[in-house]
Amino acid sequence: MAVHAPATSTWSLQLQNTAYAGRLQVGAFLAPGTADAAATRDGVLVGYSSGAVAPLDLKVIPDDTPSMWLKIYPGRAVVTRSGQGPYLHTWNSALWKVQLDNANSTNPRIDLVIVRNYDQVTNGTDAQTKGRIEVVTGTAAAVPVAPYNAIPAGVGYITLAEVTVPANASTINSGNITDKRRGTCARGGVRVLLPGDSLSDPGSYLGELTDTGGASGQLRRWNGTSWSWMAQAGVPRFFQADLLRSDGSATINGGGITDLKLYNVSGHGTTWGSVYNGRGVSLAESGLYRIHGKLLASITADNYTALRLTSTVPSYSNIIGGGNNNPGFLIAEGTEYLYIGAGQTLGFTVEAFNSSATAGTLNPNGVSRLYVEKVGEIA
Incomplete structure (x- = not known):
């Protein structure tokens, strides 16, 4: 029954x-x-x-x-x-x-x-x-x-x-x-x-x-x-990173490619900062991120190509502002919107060469920065 x-x-x-x-x-x-x-x-x-x-x-x-x-x-x-x-x-x-x-x-x-x-x-x-x-x-x-x-x-x-x-x-x-x-x-x-x-x-x-x-x-x-x-609302959720050469030096050699990666990552508007250390960053959450870069140089005679976001999985090499032989790259900055998967490690590079007799340096006051801001979810 x-x-x-x-x-x-x-x-x-x-x-x-x-x-x-x-x-x-x-x-x-x-x-x-x-x-x-x-x-x-x-x-x-x-x-x-x-x-x-x-x-x-x-x-x-x-x-x-x-x-x-x-x-x-x-x-x-x-x-x-x-x-x-x-x-x-x-x-x-x-x-x-x-x-x-x-x-x-x-x-x-x-x-x-x-x-x-x-x-x-x-x-x-x-x-x-x-x-x-x-x-x-x-x-x-x-x-x-x-x-x-x-x-x-x-x-x-x-x-x-x-x-x-x-x-x-x-x-x-x-x-x-x-x-x-x-x-x-x-x-x-x-x-x-x-x-x-x-x-x-x-x-x-x-x-x-x-x-x-x-x-x-x-x-x-x-x-x-x-x-x-x-x-x-009101306060963006982002990470801020100072840029240094991969060997920790602030000096840019007279020629060749200088590998610059995330360094001293700190969280702003969130408590995520303590999770990210060393060079490179692995994001805990997938989603749509706004990658914003600003690179300031202390020697105006130096020339820099654009700031690049590089990754192998997925494969991309995105230019963030600037261009070849952009004199000084003093206040050049740019933005890319990218989907980033959870656990994906990001690297950032700057190709640089020096046209003056003095080796170029990144701004010693730590104003060369990258910002990674989450702006949404993607199913």
Whole structure:
């Protein structure tokens, strides 16, 4: 006999529109969690910002006149409870307030500002049915810890901020508040990371997109095991390399070809730099790269051919600006856009000869540079 699998709940089926079914209906349009296919991600729904700062939804700030009161921007939060689906809470139209307990006279403490869900129907120990922004007061100590252990097991909540309350304090300033908000979004949307998010948090599904936030945020894609960079706003993602001769000398001989390769590679706008050392570079990620070169010489009588990008796999020899007998090559620069495979090693050369009695040198101030900037992915 066939065995069937009844739905957990079906929205709008006759006599089936319970609060639980409604929560599951809402969850179908919210970012998924990582527990299982029906899980929903807790967090703040991002929708309000001012300038190039982290979104303001449910952000905790000091009162206008600093005191033990705190203000919270309006916004929406998704709070799940195990087995009960997501609860969607909204605070609208105005800045809300909470008040901290008086400071301890001897030691500091750390308080939490959280969004907590109460539901008497699904949790008989709840004394009410509502959502609330509330303060969890910590214990004063020489080395205080945030009071997460004071929150009962099974309670649905998200953290908005940790607030350090110094001994004898009568006011709370922005320096006492640590933003712990984590972002969530609609299913299939780009999830903007908030200060409480970690860049290393895994994604929920293959193809999920996140934005690291801020004016120079990175757009990233979850490839199933890690986040793959896609684009960056404001600050280019590139590598910078000083040019030296392959033997380390800065002097160019009077004739022949001088082999110049990547040297002292350092990352800019990214933490990749420590991966690349020595001469030559092996890129960790495949994609479309912008190769930009600038070669400055300290002796104007020297003549140089163009800067070349050379590789054997795949085979190419690209000219980057300049040309034969370009006097001085003083400010010559150029750009090539190339597809580069992961792990491919690149070499850069300059063919040079000297038409003066004095041997030419590369600019000793390290202004002869190559830039390798990732500008996109290619499937």
